[in-house]
Structures are given as structure tokens and as C-alpha cells.
Amino acid sequence: MKFFYFFGFILWLxxxxxxxxxxxxxxxxxxxxxxxxxxxxxPLIITVTFPLYKFKKLNNDNIMKAALSIALPGMLLDIISFLNFNTVFPNLQANGSTYFGAWLLFAYSLILMTGFIKISTDKKA
Structure with a gap:
């Protein structure tokens, strides 16, 4: 799962x-x-997760672990981003933090939901 933690970090960055x-x-x-x-x-989340699960030939049990591993680094690092919002995102208006927070919850929820969707990583399917 180290690969997916790293991928989650790159996605967050x-x-x-x-x-x-x-x-x-x-x-x-x-x-x-x-x-x-x-x-x-x-579609962006679908595009960056499902092909990766297939490429890594994960079974459905490991897809959940991969989804958690992708989401977790960003969820933790965004704590720092929010605590320093005006420094990290100087171009955003004050109300931008509300929209950004809502978008983050949505995006991380989508990543986590990909772990619940059963996909076939078998080339015959």
C-alpha cells in the first residue's frame, strides 16, 4: 500500500x-x-483511481485499502493547509475556504467511494 500512500501525496500536492x-x-x-x-x-477521480486499481491488479478487498491509502495523506495534510489557508492559498477570497472545504470533502468522499465499487481487474472480464 506504500505506492498508494505516495500516489495520494502526489495527488494532494x-x-x-x-x-x-x-x-x-x-x-x-x-x-x-x-x-x-x-x-x-x-470523472477526474474515476480517471485517477480505477485505472490505477486495474494496473496494480488489485482484488476488491485491496481496492478498499488502496482507496483509503490514497485519501489519507491528503486528508491529513489538508489540516495544515486549512490552518494556514491565507498563506497556502493567497489568491482565494475569504469565502474561498468554505468552497474549498466543501470541494475537499466531496473529492475525498469520491475517492473513498471508489473502494466500495467492485471492479474486475481480470483481463478476461
Missing amino acids: AATLFFRIAGHYILVPNVLILTMTFLVTI
């Missing part, structure tokens, strides 16, 4: 850098933009 650079464009008090941000997250 990429998302943190993305929101540090471009978060002020998508975490704004605009229902359409926020809705699109949340909707785009669904």
Missing part, C-alpha cells in the same frame, strides 16, 4: 498547487462555476 495557482477562478460565489467544478471532479 497536485491539487494544492492547482488551487493555489487557479483556485480563484473556480472557487467563487457563482453557482454555475461551482457546480461545474464539483461535476468535473467526478
